[in-house]
Amino acid sequence: MIVLSSPIGDYRMLIRLEPTQLSEALWRLSPPLSRGRRARWILVLLDIAITDSYPVNEEPDVDLTMRIGFASRLLDFIDRELQIPNWSRIAGEYVSFARKAKEAGLRDIPPNLKVDVVVGRMLGCFSFTxxxxxxxxxxxxxxxxxxxxxxxxxxxxxxxxxxxxxxxxxxxxxxxxxxxxxxxxxxxxxxxxxxxxxxxxxxxxxxxxxxxxxxxxxxxxxxxxx
Incomplete structure (x- = not known):
């Protein structure tokens, strides 16, 4: 029997890791057996990251810049290491975080969440003129x-x-x-x-x-x- 950990507990630990440590930790903590289950687990973490009302996001050392950076790395993990075959399926996540970062006026927006990058990538999914x-x-x-x-x-x-x-x-x-x-x-x-x-x-x-x-x-x- 596989006992899954709490997404909030995972989030609380993962968001505080150094970027170089995150990939290994995600592979270790994510549900086994299927790429789809891993992706769904990461989507739960992304939902926590974007939702202001979670108590974990009100902890003193967690701010929006930290949450956006964490989300950027999670999305990169889905994109690069899980190799989701159709990027358009997670485009909405990129849009949500790009909007949140821009509307909040963050100065240091991760490259993969900058407006031009997100829009360019979405338009690049169009297979028709x-x-x-x-x-x-x-x-x-x-x-x-x-x-x-x-x-x-x-x-x-x-x-x-x-x-x-x-x-x-x-x-x-x-x-x-x-x-x-x-x-x-x-x-x-x-x-x-x-x-x-x-x-x-x-x-x-x-x-x-x-x-x-x-x-x-x-x-x-x-x-x-x-």
Whole structure:
């Protein structure tokens, strides 16, 4: 039987380690057997780090600069040593800590949490150009409108709305939902222009109000049959 330690206790000890000691300690303390379990445990530590109200974060020798630095190293550990196959899955963590550091006016923000670095990395996850993304979104929207108008049964409906590139499109849409806060905060001119250009087409990548309305009507009809 494996007895897991308390995340708060782990956090209290780990945040006080020297950076050079952290990697070994994380491997030693993290749940065994699976990369996914280790990543989830570290996400719990990150949640503690970002939450001001935890008593451990009110201890005299723990301040926000220390917490942000610790979070930076935890994220680097997930990224580099656990080798998460899809960085976009932890992009939200980078965004949360980059925002917290920037809004708090911290002077020494870790490199991997600087605004330009986070935005650049997120945009680097986009596998489509803006034109390609809009084309896939248009095709997807058209498929939905046709299927909704035809009032197809569930299995047939699900087949009818499939379109090539939807997985990539949804990844882009999800990441774009995290990016509006960064508008006007990016220093690099070219990166700022690219971000603004993507934000300009953000709504064009969604299904839109007409499809949402028809989907809601479809759900009501299906529920009424049961």
């Amino acid at each position: 803006r034109q390609q993304a809009v084309q896939v979104a248009d095709a997807r929207r058209e498929r939905y409108l046709e299927a909704l108008t035809a009032d197809l049964e569930e299995e047939e409906f699900n087949r009818a709305v499939q379109v090539d590139g939807v997985t990539e499109l949804l990844t882009i849409s999800n990441l774009l939902s995290l990016l509006p806060w960064f508008h006007g905060r990016v220093v690099d001119v070219n990166l700022a222009e690219e971000l603004d250009a993507w934000l300009d087409v953000r709504l064009d990548l969604e299904l839109g109000d007409a499809v949402a309305h028809l989907l809601a009507e479809r759900r009501r009809r299906i529920q009424g049959r049961h």
